[in-house]
Amino acid sequence: MLRALKPSPRILMGPGPSDVHPEVLRSLSIPLLGHLDPEFLEIMNDIMELLRQAFGTENLLTVPMSGTGSAGMETVFANLLEPGDHVLIGVNGLFGQRMADVARRCGGIVTEIHADWGDTLSEDELAAALEANPDIGMVAVVHAETSTGVQQPLKGISDLAHSHDCLFVVDAVTSLGGIPVDVDQHGVDACYSGTQKCLSAPPGLAPVSLGYRALERMDQRKTPVQSWYLDLSMIRSYWGSERSYHHTAPISMNYALREALRLLFEEGLDNVYQRHARLGKALQNGLEAMGLDLHVAEKHRLPQLTSVRIPKGIDDMTVRRELLAGFGIEIGGGLGELKGVIWRVGLMGHSCSPNNVMLFLSAMEQILRRQGMTIPEGVGPQAAWASL
């Protein structure tokens, strides 16, 4: 017979999930309403309204899809692409790669523009690709590359896309709630995110937001959306005034998202962004003071996700295992070509606290010193504290 679940306590400082606020955890233990209960429909309205504010948009079709962030990605491509449609995708990390894979499975003809994993995309190269192929109807980039820690500037690419009559699609999985996404201001036509990063709800929902250009594209489809589960033409009738049953919404996860968003606005969006910026910078200063190299150039660094080069002679897994076993701290390893090359340290949402910065830097100092690195005592926490 199994015993009741009792996992060890953790401090989640990886690339997501992040730690969930106690009030959000509490909301998950509330008994369920039905998915068509009038009170649940009100909760859905709250969620849509709060999501619009978080995305910085007036887009009516702003809803949480019933899957994790990658389901949000698939939602956008499956609804906006038809077989034979041309799409330009910026690939400077794993999630750009994934976009290209998903788009191809939707029948899209994909042009990839590459940049090094750790660099931003070149607007000139994107422009040249658009010039070269006038059939391209969509440009897609990742705002916050979770595999590298790079922040991609959006406005230039947005203008470029629109000047070529293209939809502009943005992956905001790791950016939403950590840095401003500003969908309307950036002219983003379709955007998707996840709940387990800077929103600090558990993984399981994928907020998406689609503007009028994207809706027009959906309305002009000649073929049905290949995914029934992610077909927005039906899902908008459930979240819209018709309230038509489509699938059974994940009630408890929507409770959690509603509460996570409520806490976001209780703190205030600007305060939240400032907290991420300040603590991200403190962490990065601390790591550099310890003699560690950061993988991304300073001007392109995300505050909520820092990639650290693994020093020569230090074993990736040993360090991560000691962090987990000794301190309960989870950080992430590298993905794809960055496996064994970087660590990924998250400061997302509820995990983004001064205490976590100080504790992590102290713990890393002890572990790396035991591994043979020479680090002056306490320089990491000192440098972080000085910039707090």
Add this chain to the structure above:
Amino acid sequence: MLRALKPSPRILMGPGPSDVHPEVLRSLSIPLLGHLDPEFLEIMNDIMELLRQAFGTENLLTVPMSGTGSAGMETVFANLLEPGDHVLIGVNGLFGQRMADVARRCGGIVTEIHADWGDTLSEDELAAALEANPDIGMVAVVHAETSTGVQQPLKGISDLAHSHDCLFVVDAVTSLGGIPVDVDQHGVDACYSGTQKCLSAPPGLAPVSLGYRALERMDQRKTPVQSWYLDLSMIRSYWGSERSYHHTAPISMNYALREALRLLFEEGLDNVYQRHARLGKALQNGLEAMGLDLHVAEKHRLPQLTSVRIPKGIDDMTVRRELLAGFGIEIGGGLGELKGVIWRVGLMGHSCSPNNVMLFLSAMEQILRRQGMTIPEGVGPQAAWASL
């Protein structure tokens, strides 16, 4: 500013979600592990093992997909069908219809065999369709039609499918944990379910189980699975010994599923089936004693979902609103062609208790009498109590 979430208490006696056991609710409020944490990988092992027992199978590929029941349906069709494949689908309710829709979006060429909504499928008609089209490679039926309350016998259709070299696919969304599914004994090649029915976890996961014939079919594919998110060839590497990252599993929902399954086996599968059978019969006896007509012939009735014809002169919505407002009880209305014709009363999982049977029958008696129906005092609860 929004206030903290505080939904009204409910007794969920509709077609799902059902009430969630307090211990499962408690598990949802446990702080999160990461999705690649060694302790979470153990929880994944527990879940797979318990799901195999619940499905009655030794299928290695038995995992919860990260979406609701309909995502489970899409998983099975997207992974097992390629464009141009022929499939035979039994349609005797909304979920049979949905299977046909999903299969077509996967490029399947669908033959539908229909039965009245409230009746079972005819094996003779299925056999004739298989004789008529030797290209058919898959037969799919719904085990427990959530839209009608019909239980479909499986063994005959399974034998038929296999004698024509077809995969046998079964929708077990509402059956798993309520009546025996017995995947191996019934020769089911691919099966999917949901967590929010008789397993009494919240909606948000879709357990699926695929046997060796289905895996062979997957391995022989010439085209990639059109859905990246639901591609089992990648998902089995995350749930298998490789533990390769695919998407971020919904941690809290998996906690809940693990605990719901643990409670299922603490009670014992046979005891659980007997509880559903006994209480379902008691409810049905009570309803008939009150003079109400049940929509499904006795031998085809599901114990966990009873469809009741709405009596002439009684208003569907008034009754459901009074149940909800006066007693906090949710039941379901009819779907599709049965809208306004039936109510659907669920006794699923934790909702399946003698107290709920007695309370519901008492409440219905008061409400229907106020609506003008003549019902002898207390006959419903009396008849139910007599058969408990």
